Amino acid sequence: MRAIDTLKNIWKIEDLKNRITLTLLLILVYRFLSVITLPGIDPSALGALQAQTSGGIMSLLDMFSGGAFSNASIVALGIMPYISASIVIQLLGIAVPYFQKLQREGESGRRKINQYTRYLTIAVLLLQAPAYLANLHSQMHQVGASIAGGLWFTVSSTIILAGGSMFVLWLGEKITDKGVGNGISFIIMVGIIARLPQASVQEFISRMGEASGGLVMFLLEIIVLLAVIAGAILLVQGTRRIPVQYAKQMVGNRQYGGARQYIPLKVNAANVMPIIFAQAIMFIPVSILGFGNNTDGLMYKVFAPLTDINGFWYNFINVVLIIMFTYFYTAITINPKQMAEDLKRNNGFIPGIKPGKKTAEYIDEIMSRITLPGAIFLALVAILPAFAKFFGIQQGFASFFGGTSLLILVGVVLDTLQQVESHLLMRHYDGLLKSGRIKGRSGQMY
Secondary structure: OHHHHHHHHHHHOHHHHHHHHHHHHHHHHHHHHOOOEOOOOOHHHOHHHHHHOOOOHHHHHHHHOOOOOOOOEOOOOOOHHHHHHHHHHHHHHHHOHHHHHHHOOOHHHHHHHHHHHHHHHHHHHHHHHHHHHHHHHHHHHHOOOOOOOHHHHHHHHHHHHHHHHHHHHHHHHHHHHHOOOOHHHHHHHHHHHOOHHHHHHHHHHHHHOOOOOHHHHHHHHHHHHHHHHHHHHHHHHOEEEEEEEEOOEEEOOEEEOOOEEEEEEEOOOOOOHHHHHHHHHHOHHHHHOOOOOOOOOHHHHHHHHHHOOOOHHHHHHHHHHHHHHHHHHHHHHOOHHHHHHHHHHOOEEOOOOOOOHHHHHHHHHHHHHHHHHHHHHHHHHHHHHHHHHHOOOOHHHHHHHOHHHHHHHHHHHHHHHHHHHHHHHHOOOOOOOOOOOOEOOOOOEO
16 A cells, blocks of 8 residues: 555654654653643642633633643643744834844844843743642632642743653754744644544444434534535635746756746735734733633723633634735745745746846735635634534533644644655655655645
8 A cells, every 4th residue: 555655664763663663752742741740739639620620711711721720730831932032023024123133134033032032032931830829729729629829839830841842842943943943833733633532432322322313413513524625625725826937058068947837825824823922912911911710890891701712702702813914924024025036036037027126016915815814714714613512512522623623633744744745755755745756845846
């Protein structure tokens, strides 16, 4: 079989085999850490915390951490503080001249930006960790369980939680450098997949418990889920190709250029980052409320509706943020002026468009046209779980009908397959698909 032959080819490539092995080992380390409870916490008394994270926005926090949040694990805060810090630094790259200068300095500037991002991550952790501990104390108090108190417990647990999140960040960077795929996204994906088997079984049991038509409804849900996955793949892979003509050049006795090629512009150039950014912003109301249970006061009345992931205001604001971040992230990743300069430098031009400024304006106009429908479709996919919940699907299984879960799964899987495909093709082995080509997240055919 072709799949078996492909696996054999992967195993023949020593570098690829080592990368995959290292990735799996680091993921196992992360999963092991996710079940190690904070010192001084009784794991058997976490029922209230696990019930709290079974629904609402807290379930998203638990999903991103792969269950570590509800386990009161040493890595409970996961990778989201780093994502939040990255958002702030990228926003500063637009508003602050110093960060704009760093972005133009190449590799040295990128290292400084990464350093600032880590410093800000630690600051975010030092704010989120005490809030997490306060919520943990409140939830355990509800079931009559005791938890160590005092300044020493708070300080030591804050240090442990901060260190755990930074270690997870280190694991992600090692996967990126020495493994396969983007490490940060891969860790988030693993946390999502870890919840899929249990959610599927619970949905199946729930449907089978119905008086009639339970199995048919479950099969219908699977069909709809597969259709949504197909739509998500089209969203991730969709491109608009711009024809480019290269002028003929004579180098010695050889003629170069003259052939028509294409510039692939992605419909969703930002991939899943707008949803991740928007989700990080939507976690702020939870932090403001302090993970508490106080239902009095204006602050609770204002921010409480924003913690209901199935509510109107949460999804409305989420859609607006996703569309805004799609344009923002596309603007900082796609530079029409640079593309126009590169074309001009290589004696290339878009037929009917003057090189230089006119070409940059044309590419920018095309990007604006294709970004809007891509952003709207991305936002619709993001709120599909709310519609699934409306039709009676359990919250755990409904989260896989769209939103961050589905798009991260699709995006990371395609990105990882693309890297494996590249390793195979560089060594003249057949790729993962029959044609030997896989359309990656970069929007090009490799």
